[in-house]
Amino acid sequence: MTAKIISGSDVAKSIRQECKDRIAAVARRAGVIPGLAVILVGDSAPSQVYVRKKLHAAQEVGIVAHLFEFAGDVAPETVLSRIDELNADPRIHGILVQLPLPPQFGIFEVLHRISRDKDVDGFHLYNVGGLVVGDTIFPPCTPFGVMKLLEYEKLPIEGQNVVIVGASNIVGKPMALMMMQAGATVAVCHAKTRDLAQFTILADILVVAAGVPGLILPQMVKTGCVVVDVGINRLANGKIVGDVDFEGVSKKASYITPVPGGVGPMTVTMLLSNTITAAEKGVMAPI
Numbered sequence: 001m002t003a004k005i006i007s008g009s010d011v012a013k014s015i016r017q018e019c020k021d022r023i024a025a026v027a028r029r030a031g032v033i034p035g036l037a038v039i040l041v042g043d044s045a046p047s048q049v050y051v052r053k054k055l056h057a058a059q060e061v062g063i064v065a066h067l068f069e070f071a072g073d074v075a076p077e078t079v080l081s082r083i084d085e086l087n088a089d090p091r092i093h094g095i096l097v098q099l100p101l102p103p104q105f106g107i108f109e110v111l112h113r114i115s116r117d118k119d120v121d122g123f124h125l126y127n128v129g130g131l132v133v134g135d136t137i138f139p140p141c142t143p144f145g146v147m148k149l150l151e152y153e154k155l156p157i158e159g160q161n162v163v164i165v166g167a168s169n170i171v172g173k174p175m176a177l178m179m180m181q182a183g184a185t186v187a188v189c190h191a192k193t194r195d196l197a198q199f200t201i202l203a204d205i206l207v208v209a210a211g212v213p214g215l216i217l218p219q220m221v222k223t224g225c226v227v228v229d230v231g232i233n234r235l236a237n238g239k240i241v242g243d244v245d246f247e248g249v250s251k252k253a254s255y256i257t258p259v260p261g262g263v264g265p266m267t268v269t270m271l272l273s274n275t276i277t278a279a280e281k282g283v284m285a286p287i
Helices: 008-030 045-061 076-088 107-113 125-133 141-152 172-181 263-280
Strands: 035-041 064-070 094-097 161-165 185-189 205-208 226-229
Touching: 008 045, 008 141, 008 263, 035 045, 035 076, 035 263, 045 064, 045 263, 064 076, 076 094, 076 107, 094 263, 125 172, 141 172, 141 226, 141 263, 161 172, 172 185, 172 205
Parallel strands: 035 064, 035 094, 161 185, 161 205, 205 226
Antiparallel strands: none
């Protein structure tokens, strides 16, 4: 068996066209152009790269993007004051604070300062809590992107055994909640899990977000499994790889996402979708 490769780049391209159509509709209906504010603190090279990608993608679909940069030693109160201003600005529909933040910041204080109606990253307690009852406004972008990939491939989730490797607040935990809402039976594994393979071998759908290159080997995956690799790791030689042994596992899986070009493009795309949703709220009600 050779797995079908799920191209996140292709799916993202399709969704971004839908984003353009949605922006045109909200502009035509209410004269509103979605606005996204991105806050970048410090001079981290990876963060700057990620921010540039997000700004470019936003501008590409027609979102008005604003970048607010602060020095790494900025007082937290200065950034919090800027968030307050953006919360009150009707031209701004989504606010994103690029992580990680310098050590003087309390990350939860910052994320929770963002209005729940502009929390397009989906990290506010309101949106995280909404996942439990299936009524969140903005799903976290990476798990949302995984769900969209499976949806586009018409892969069933209801009744499937889903194993998630990695229990982070950004991916693993919200991913588990979204899968349960879709009717899956879910197991979440993490760094303390004993004998990881005894869980992964049972998965109909395996989502790996552990940050460990080559963690998942072919013998840990059952034949026909759907494998979604969220990991992004840079090796010493500069090569970017995921958490899954792609060459080996792709010979047993039925579907698999590549790294790069799999989940990564979807994360940015769902940020765009959430921003447009924020702009649509309240202005697209039926006439």
